[in-house]
Amino acid sequence: MKVGLFVPCYVDALYPQVGVAAYKLLKSLGVDVEYPEKQTCCGQPMGNAGFQNKSEKLVENYDELFKAYDYVVAPSASCAAYVRFFHPNIVNHECQAAAKTMDIVEFLHDVLKVTAIPGAKFPHKVSLHNSCHGVRELGLSSPTERSVPRFNKIKDLLQLVEGIEVMEPERADECCGFGGMFAIEEPDVSARMGKDKLARHIATGAEFITGPDSSCLMHMQGLVKKGQGDYTSKAGRPIEFIHVVQILASGL
């Protein structure tokens, strides 16, 4: 099984450590993983802004670059969801790579069926950020709107980590208000959503907020750093942010 690692643009530029953790984790689990260098972006920022027609070439490039792999794995639920569900509509044909693109949580949980992560240790209380596209497009957890048996793949994986205590905020999968261009076009609604979300995460008593999307974490972290409110965790320190994959790779 050959896996292509997709490190989306903003993870590449802002959170390379998330990409590194993903690579190391996959390697340690015996996966034959490669990083094709000519990758850039999934195209979501343009689609979100109303210009998916400007991403046609990008989508074709993505398909060309990744179609030979058995799976394409990304440490970013929203980008993975965009590739899988939107790419075929943008270019009006089936995309081989899109169908095989997964978020790393899905891949570990459903494909590798990981039941142990040797060495992973994170002796902290974390609040789980169930990001919208992870929940409602990829099905990383059961959407609270639906009357279906409850599950949470992210939580399942995190619970394999020694010493961790995983909490979920009240309104477990309400949007944090990032939404890409939404945060710029509707800055006030977006910020209010984020501040409400932060308050609920902090109320769990967590020291860290963790999730499968660095974009949501970036939004909330930006709000915290701006300092328009008090975002001290119950541990007495400013609330911290960490991607799920960094916790899972903590022993590497």
Add this chain to the structure above:
Amino acid sequence: MSTKHAIQAEKFLQNPDKVARHDQTFWSVRAKRDVLAYQLEEWEQLRESASQIKKHTVTHLADYLDQFEANATKNGAIVHWAKDADEYNEIVMEIMRKHNVKKVVKGKSMLTEECHLNENLFKNGIDVVETDLGERILQLMNLPPSHIIMPAIHITREQVKENFAEKGLLEKNGAQGAWSMGVADKTELEAKADPTYLTRCARYHLRDNFMEAECGMTGANFGVASTGEIVVCTNEGNADMSTSIPKLHIASIGLEKIIPNYDAMGVFQRLLARHGTGQATTVYTSHFKKPRPDGEFHIILVDNGRSSILSNEDHWQTLKCMRCGACMNTCPVYRRSMGYSYTYFIPGPIGVNLGMLKNKDANYHNCSACSLCCSCDNVCPVKVDLSTQIYKWRQELDSFGHADPMKKAMSQGMKVMFENPGLYTTALKFAPLANHMPSFLTDIKLNAWCKHHTMPEFAKESFHSLWKKGKVK
């Protein structure tokens, strides 16, 4: 460039406590809905059935409309067809003139709102009294609804009291209201804006109007084709009061509200109130089939753009909507921006879509009011693909000339950069320099991100660069 929605939302958000109350009120309705949803094992099957029935009905609409008309006529109702709002208002006026109507008591109906019925009646010298409590409060305050099910939820009881005082309700009906609660002196009740007292005042005020009106008007939640009857769901019994005293009943119903039969009715009745208000059922589910003795029962079937939506491949699913309001209650943007921030009278996810179908130039402003969280898609009882439709509208804005120039320029920039891996890696290399830009350069007014956020910091070395140097092991 900010949309009208963003500008109005900013104003609403200036009062954080008010926002918190608005958000929590609607979230609690969503939470009540969830409790009921989790209790029903067949919940998701019900949603799927409802979606399929609606799809079937709207794709066989002409047949069901014919069937409905034939059965309603057989029952003794008089059925009218209105192609648009003007024709609808003319039909109403014709009936009113024939019966020399001076006053109408009216149940809640978003269709009449859509067709501007009240303004039209007033213009023609006919007094209209809304009989749903929330709608009546708003009518007295001369305000539009801010939500389709709980239209006056943004109004406080103090505001209601002040308005009732101003409009003479407290003076006229206060003593009776207090008496009905076993209280001799209404002063204290008024001082604390007692909600029960205010409701009683409204009740007696409305009862006077029920007695005086020559015509009762209702909307309809459903029109049952197999029986030719209309079904109206209320919590206050006001549709029944409106139709029990006047001999003349005019019901207004959108074409898409027709359902095939009682079996279908059973599915929708189980879903409507659970979704809308978190109740297992509305307090009153009233079936109107024939005129009262010596009375007349008119049913006006209104198109007003619906048949053209049916032929719209991307947006026909809006016709499945039964106006329960669940998408508003769950929408994190609606809850924090309030109905008046939207340019269309129906707010929230369904309103964004219906507004665009009605008038793109007036309502494109609402397309920004969505973070694409997809929660609405998952609550909708008839599975309208609400967020997908909003995404599609955004793709079309440029062709209507309403794309945001900044977003267009940014997307063009991204296109160039992301299509060219070489350019992209060069940009990555220089990106960290942006970290050293002084914040007065980045926190400029044009950069809306910096209104509430600090700029994210670029890593010293991107993943690309780390990989190239063999540092990723």
